[in-house]
Amino acid sequence: MPARIAFGAAPARRPFPFIVLRRLRLRLLKRWFDRHLQRLDLPEIDDHLLRGLTPEDVRRECAKSFWQT
Template identity: 80%
Template sequence: MTTRAASNAAPVARLPFPFMILRWLRLRLLARWYDRHLQRLDLAEIDDHLLRDLGLTPEDVRRECAKSFWQT
């Protein structure tokens, strides 16, 4: 009598192709939101001298930093 160790193992489930794309899109969206959050944190740290060089006012910065991470 021969025994098969591999026969008791469950087969690896693969997601259908559309689900893989949806997973990738969700991860990409989360990465974009996190990057936007970090950019707004960095923008809040810039001093007035550099803001003038960029053509921004402190009010522009306050308005941008008040937005939620999902807002553009």
């Protein structure tokens, strides 16, 4: 029978950091909502402020869903 070697106490396991997941989820939801609001406001911006974006570029960006970059 092999001898057991004692290495000391096992390191304490830390619980999974659910608070981190909650923060990431809230940050993602905030980013999506901000993007949604920006896409709603984009057609209202004057052409001289868009600096080189064509109306087609604006339409294409406004047609994207909030989770798309």
